[in-house]
Amino acid sequence: MSRHHLAILLLITLCSLSPARARYVDDADEQVVYSRLALPARSLACKLNAAKCTSNWWLERSSRHHNGSLHVTHGPVAVASFSFQGSALALIGSTFARGAKGLIAVDDGAPQIVDFTSPTGARVDGVRLYARSGLDPTVTHTVVLSYDSTSYVPRRDEPRYMAVDAFLVEDSPDAPAVAHPRSPVTLSSRAISSSSGTVLARDDDIPTPSSGSSPTFNDLYADSDETHTSSSPTATSSQWSPVGHSQPASLNAGQIAAIGVVSGVLFVALAFAVLCRLAAASLYSAGVSALSWATAAGDKQLHRRGKWIHAL
Structure with a gap:
């Protein structure tokens, strides 16, 4: 083969190479499906009225979050699921002084524990909590995040929170679009267990919170958003950006863009x-x-x- 033909072959090969794309899927995107999503977009009401909010998801709106929204929950039957096509996935969320433990599984694989507790004792937003790579980009994958029942505290004044801000997906360049029908997720068709064998509770297993008077929802709906102290610079910034986490992660949008x-x-x-x-x-x-x-x-x-x- 002549040098001329080799040069043409090299050009064709280089033109056919396309770098992988990274994209954020926001927590408020219709591709993300939540169980028992039936509460107004005010987190303060749920935190002070835990009896009404157990195992429900609610919206917290702030510029600290990706696209200004965060889905938060506490309770043993709270589930969020997301279907996608790609070679890697990361979960972005928030950590709390009283954080829960979640169980995350991809494609019916073994669940892994995701810890929403802040190591500093202060709330931190935009944390990369979980990452998974090496997935087949031509197959539709489903990730399911559920609240670990061992984290649930029935006391009204001691809820432990789990929060979803966004999913980061590394797409295959030629992956087709995936249809994501929005349908409720229930644990009756899919029970998730931790590595210790603990199975999440069903609706009828939820302990009744301790009785006591609490403010009404109307009393709690103030115009101002609640504030949180955070050791992360993103907590006071008007621009959202994910911060690092102690868990290893193989997916980094900045590195992908640089490549x-x-x-x-x-x-x-x-x-x-x-x-x-x-x-x-x-x-x-x-x-x-x-x-x-x-x-x-x-x-x-x-x-x-x-x-x-x-x-x-």
Whole structure:
């Protein structure tokens, strides 16, 4: 195979390479399905009225969160699920001084524990809590996050929270779109167990919170949002951004973007080098042809002069 054909093959190969795409799926996106999502978008009401909020999800709105929203829950039958196509997945959420433990499973695999407790004792938003890589990008995967019943405290003044802010998905470049029908998730069709064998409770297993008077929902709906102290700079920033976590994670959107930029620069440099090489080869061939033509013309001229001298 000639160098010309090798250069063309190299260009075709480089053009066919497409870097993986990373995208955020917000907690409020219809692709994310929640069980028992029936409460107004005020977290303060639920935190002070835990009897009404047990195992329900509610919205907390703040600029600290991705797209300004966060889904929060406490209770042993709270579940969130998400179907996607991609090669890797990460869960972004918040950690609390009184954080719960969640159980997360991908494609009916063994559940893993996700800890929503802040190691500093202060609330931190935008935390990468879980990551999974090495998935088949051509297959539709389903991730299910559930509240670990061992974290549930029936006391009204000691709820332990689990919060979902976004999912980060690394897409295959050629992966088709996935249909995500919004349907309720129930544990009756799929019970999730922890590694210790603990099974999440059903609706009729929820302990009744201790009795006591509590403010009404209307009394708790103030215009101002509640504030939280956080050791993370993102807690007071107007721009949301995920922060690191002690758990290892193989997915990083910044690294993926950097790889894409470097790949593009290398592609342009290689393409330019190949084109220069082809141009040089073409010029060389043209020069050789011109030299051959000039040499042949000179030989003919000398031959004619020789005949003329011989005739004299």
